Amino acid sequence: MRKQKKIISEILCVLILVLLIVPGLFSINTLVSASTTEEDLSGKAGTEAEVLYVQINYLAVRPAKNSTELLGRLLKGDQVTGYRDGVWIRITYGGQTAYIAAKYTDTNPPQAETYYVKAGPLAVRPAKNSTELLGRLLKGDQVTGYRDGVWIRITYGGQTAYIAAKYTTEEVVFPKTGIRKLDMVLAQARKWIGTSDENQGHKYIIDTYNEQPNLPRGYPMRYDDPWCDAFVSFVGIQTNTTDIIGREVSVYYHMKFFMNKDQWIEDGTITPRPGDLISFSWSATAQPNDNFPDHIGFVEGIDDGYIYTIEGNASSIEDSSSEDHKIGYVERKRYAIGSSVIRGFARPEYK
Incomplete structure (x- = not known):
């Protein structure tokens, strides 16, 4: 009996030890697992590259976190790819590891301002x-x-450039005239500034013209034809105003169109109005200019003795034809009032 009690006592001791040890083992395993998870997570933190945009001007780039040494600066709008490291972003700068403050970056680019x-002419400098x-x-x-x-920092010709802010404004320089159809025509013309032979955008203008029924003289345009008047017609097609500004590809016949409507001004020296069509003859050297007309565009505005125009197939050189320079643009141009190259004006009835 005493022997049985001893055995039972030993069994109870073993059970007690088991009850004490096993939970401990589970606890250790749990701690090890938790520790491993934390290590795994910390190992993964900052391993995903992010594309970020600088939100301020002159963001310092440093060789180490909290360093006072300066490797360089990033500009507002600059795009970087890097890894989050606490309050820092780790990037590669100039071929070496560098850091920038995360709080001055965002996954969205900052909103650029619009200026006029x-x-x-305002100089653009590198x-x-x-x-x-x-x-x-x-x-x-x-x-x-x-x-x-x-x-003001801008992009010009694909590179960073600068213009003097004092010569710009946030207001549209040539405001609306209040004449609905006229404002529509000028707004449409402005939309296509920058289109050129070089970027092939002129093909859409020519295709749109060619798709119209009953082409004048049955002539569909080719892509290598001069397209200044096709641009005028294109604007009319886009704004449903061809009854007002005509639909032509020949400047000579376009001039005749306005003569027949008694809307042609045979005087290249007058001060025109916004919305007038301006015709040119590049070979003239003095007024009066009654040479054969070979270019046409829209008058956008007049200021301080100059006529500002929007023209298709325009040259990037003042007072010259795009044919002299092989590439035509939709471009804003300016001419002195009374310039010898101005052939005359059409004054469409927009009302």
């Missing part, structure tokens, strides 16, 4: 205070960019 040139000239913008030109002190 209020005084031109850097602030540079004397090098990349090109010029004309009064009324619209640009998008980021304010940078007394400058």
Whole structure:
């Protein structure tokens, strides 16, 4: 009996030990598993590359977190690819590992501001205070960019460039006239600025014209034809105003169209109105200019002795034909009032 009690006592001790040890083992396993999970998670943190955009001007790029050394600066709108590391983003800059403050970045690019040139020609430069000239913008030109002190940073010809902010405004320079059809025509013409032979955009203009029934003289345009008047007709087609501004590809016959409506002004020296059609003859050297007309465009506005136009198949060089320079653009141009190359004006009845 005493022996049996001893055995039972030993069994109870073993059971107690088991009850004490086994939960501990489970606890250890749980801790190990939790620790492993945390390690796995921490190992994965920051391994996913993100595309981010700088939200401020001049974001410092540093060789290490909390470093005071400066490797360079990123500009507002710059795109970077990097890895989150706490309050920092780890990137590659100049071929080496670098860090930028995460709070000044976002997955969405910052909103660019829209500006209009209020005084031109406005020099476009590759850097602030540079004397090098990349090109010029004309009064009324619209640009998008980021304010940078007394400058505006824009993209021009595919590269970063700068213009003087004081010659720009956030208001449209040539405001609406209040004449609905006229405003529609000029707005449509502005939409196509930048179209050219080079980017093949002129093909859509010519195709749209060619799709119209009863083409004048039955002539469908070719892509290598001069397309200044096709652009005028295209704007009329897009705005359903061909009854007002005509539908032609010949400047000479377009001039006749307005003569028949008693809307042609045979005087290249007058001050025109917005919405007039302006005709040119490049070979003339003085007024009066009664040479054969060979180019046409829209008058957008008049300011300080200059006529501002929007033209199709225009040259990038002032007072010259696109045929002299092989590439035609839809472009905003300007001419001195009374310039020798102005052949005359048409004044459509938009009302």
